[in-house]
Amino acid sequence: xxxxxxxxxxxxxxxxxxxxxxxxxxxxxxxxxxxxxxxxxxxxxxxxxxxxxxxxxxxxxxxxxxxxxxxxxxxxxxxxxxxxxxxxxxxxxxxxxxxxxxxxxxxxxxxxxxxxxxxxxxxxxxxxxxxxxxxxxxxxxxxxxxxxxxxxxxxxxxxxxxxxxxxxxxxxxxxxxxxxxxxxxxxxxxxxxxxxxxxxxxxxxxxxxxxxxxxxxxxxxxxxxxxxxxxxxxxxxxxxxxxxxxxxxxxxxxxxxxxxxxxxxxxxxxxxxxxxxxxxxxxxxxxx
Amino acid sequence: xxxxxxxxxxxxxxxxxxxxxxxxxxxxxxxxxxxxxxxxxxxxxxxxxxxxxxxxxxxxxxxxxxxxxxxxxxxxxxxxxxxxxxxxxxxxxxxxxxxxxxxxxxxxxxxxxxxxxxxxxxxxxxxxxxxxxxxxxxxxxxxxxxxxxxxxxxxxxxxxxxxxxxxxxxxxxxxxxxxxxxxxxxxxxxxxxxxxxxxxxxxxxxxxxxxxxxxxxxxxxxxxxxxxxxxxxxxxxxxxxxxxxxxxxxxxxxxxxxxxxxxxxxxxxxxxxxxxxxxxxxxxxxxxxxxxxxxxxxxxxxxxxxxxxxxxxxxxxxxxxxxxxxxxxxxxxxxxxxxxxxxxxxxxxxxxxxx
Numbered sequence: 001x002x003x004x005x006x007x008x009x010x011x012x013x014x015x016x017x018x019x020x021x022x023x024x025x026x027x028x029x030x031x032x033x034x035x036x037x038x039x040x041x042x043x044x045x046x047x048x049x050x051x052x053x054x055x056x057x058x059x060x061x062x063x064x065x066x067x068x069x070x071x072x073x074x075x076x077x078x079x080x081x082x083x084x085x086x087x088x089x090x091x092x093x094x095x096x097x098x099x100x101x102x103x104x105x106x107x108x109x110x111x112x113x114x115x116x117x118x119x120x121x122x123x124x125x126x127x128x129x130x131x132x133x134x135x136x137x138x139x140x141x142x143x144x145x146x147x148x149x150x151x152x153x154x155x156x157x158x159x160x161x162x163x164x165x166x167x168x169x170x171x172x173x174x175x176x177x178x179x180x181x182x183x184x185x186x187x188x189x190x191x192x193x194x195x196x197x198x199x200x201x202x203x204x205x206x207x208x209x210x211x212x213x214x215x216x217x218x219x220x221x222x223x224x225x226x227x228x229x230x231x232x233x234x235x236x237x238x239x240x241x242x243x244x245x246x247x248x249x250x251x252x253x254x255x256x257x258x259x260x261x262x263x264x265x266x267x268x269x270x271x272x273x274x275x276x277x278x279x280x281x282x283x284x285x286x287x288x
Numbered sequence: 289x290x291x292x293x294x295x296x297x298x299x300x301x302x303x304x305x306x307x308x309x310x311x312x313x314x315x316x317x318x319x320x321x322x323x324x325x326x327x328x329x330x331x332x333x334x335x336x337x338x339x340x341x342x343x344x345x346x347x348x349x350x351x352x353x354x355x356x357x358x359x360x361x362x363x364x365x366x367x368x369x370x371x372x373x374x375x376x377x378x379x380x381x382x383x384x385x386x387x388x389x390x391x392x393x394x395x396x397x398x399x400x401x402x403x404x405x406x407x408x409x410x411x412x413x414x415x416x417x418x419x420x421x422x423x424x425x426x427x428x429x430x431x432x433x434x435x436x437x438x439x440x441x442x443x444x445x446x447x448x449x450x451x452x453x454x455x456x457x458x459x460x461x462x463x464x465x466x467x468x469x470x471x472x473x474x475x476x477x478x479x480x481x482x483x484x485x486x487x488x489x490x491x492x493x494x495x496x497x498x499x500x501x502x503x504x505x506x507x508x509x510x511x512x513x514x515x516x517x518x519x520x521x522x523x524x525x526x527x528x529x530x531x532x533x534x535x536x537x538x539x540x541x542x543x544x545x546x547x548x549x550x551x552x553x554x555x556x557x558x559x560x561x562x563x564x565x566x567x568x569x570x571x572x573x574x575x576x577x578x579x580x581x582x583x584x585x586x587x588x589x590x591x592x593x594x595x596x597x598x599x600x601x602x603x604x605x606x607x608x609x610x611x612x613x614x615x616x617x618x619x620x621x622x623x624x625x626x627x628x629x630x631x632x633x634x635x636x637x638x639x640x641x642x643x
Contacts, residue, residue: 179372181369181372184339184366184368185368187339188360188364188365188386189385189386190390199376203375
């Protein structure tokens with residue numbers, strides 16, 4: 001069989017190229033453009049090479065924001081993944097309870113992010129908020145607008161409230177796909193509840209959990225709206241995560257060059273962590 | 289050793305899954321539960337194992353009442369239609385898992401796993417994980433897990449249903465050998481009459497939550513108690529037709545087909561006849577054969593057999609002949625029925641015994 005060569009097929013790909021160019025490549029290249037140049041406006045640019053990158057990588061402000069970001073993401077992953085699995089395990093497997101639980105679980109996911117931030121802001125205000133006021137009545141000196149610990153506590157609580165459901169729903173889907181015969185076989189063997197979890201449920205959930213961890217890592221690593229509305233990055237810079245710091249630099253101080261360089265570094269960190277994590281999980285899969 | 293179900297009944301809500309059932313299984317027997325899907329095979333097995341409780345009735349094992357006793361204390365093993373193994377254990381650990389929980393010494397575990405693995409041709413793959421193996425090997429692993437501990441009761445719930453044809457044949461032939469010289473009761477659920485015939489032992493035919501007949505497999509096949517038992521134990525489906533008897537002459541209702549049989553002592557009247565598909569053939573077979581004309585509906589050739597569906601006087605018939613006989617759909621054809629193999633039933637669908 002001879003292959004017919006027909007270059008006309010390329011025409012059909014052009015619309016996609018244009019679309020991708022406008023929604024991804026062009027904005028990204030603008031950022032790349034800014035990252036290597038300096039400008040004083042009027043479309044006058046000067047070549048700066050890797051100066052902004054060196055500056056950002058050496059800057060203590062960036063290190064601090066990156067540290068806060070990893071700490072935040074680490075904490076919420078450590079809370080949300082086990083908590084999500086635990087909730088999924090304790091959800092009913094059949095009956096009227098299933099739709100009720102599923103709807104209740106998806107509620108937080110349906111609320112717009114800025115609304116979540118505003119909601120928690122009001123909820124946690126020390127004078128009038130239910131949470132803030134109650135905590136103070138109970139004798140805790142709680143004020144998330146002034147105390148660093150309280151600000152972190154509230155931000156983490158908010159994120160756990162907003163996003164644990166996602167882990168629950170994914171884990172629940174993974175659990176539901178396990179055939180009842182597995183549980184029966186384990187019962188016949190006399191396996192303990194822990195053994196069933198460790199050797200049947202966890203391995204069977206591995207793929208959805210990989211997805212859950214990746215999604216939660218990316219989302220929490222790029223978190224902006226909720227802490228911006230809740231704490232505005234404060235008190236001081238205590239909850240200024242990478243994206244909040246980035247916006248301050250780009251739009252507050254109008255340091256477009258360093259901000260662009262920081263965006264690219266930010267982007268590569270997310271990409272790198274996801275790539276490494278995914279490959280680790282999938283390599284284990286292949287070894288099996 | 290024996291397992292006895294006494295007046296077992298199982299209801300879920302308003303639905304009755306198992307109607308009052310009495311069954312006694314003796315030691316060193318392979319017992320086949322034969323019935324279509326939803327006949328209650330799995331429910332019955334789960335009650336036998338203690339995975340499910342009967343709504344009423346008792347289960348006795350070795351003359352002890354074990355109703356409600358937990359499955360862990362019952363020393364049973366079960367193999368399922370799906371290949372159930374621990375996904376991230378090696379084959380060795382999978383097979384050893386029922387032993388490890390009981391606290392048997394490592395040396396003994398190793399020896400026993402080695403033996404069972406050899407029996408099931410798994411010796412070369414003990415270090416692999418289940419999803420590296422073929423379906424047949426995964427099911428062998430599940431079988432090995434069931435065999436490695438000396439269970440009193442081994443339950444096989446359609447273990448071959450998810451395997452492809454060749455593997456099924458292969459494993460089906462090995463199965464009876466695996467249970468030879470074993471002090472246990474084996475229960476094997478299947479939808480395939482051919483499984484029952486090949487494995488032998490004893491068979492219980494099930495239909496809609498009722499055990500229709502229980503006895504030696506060959507007897508159940510040759511002397512089905514009634515039409516229900518005969519249809520459960522026939523694949524392709526058995527042909528059933530109303531007949532009339534007048535003197536020594538039998539005939540189909542339209543008097544199209546007539547045959548003489550003198551050795552049945554019955555009053556003249558209406559009866560039913562059951563004819564297994566392989567007793568209607570495109571060629572004459574047996575001493576007494578009778579011709580039946582029909583219009584071909586479907587003609588399927590499968591390897592060495594021909595399955596032909598045809599109509600005769602508004603009823604559909606199925607015939608199974610050896611060899612390949614190509615027939616055209618719509619064609620009028622002559623087929624032959626082996627009169628000596630007919631089974632006669634009375635108006636209540638019960639088998640009429642005759643010599």
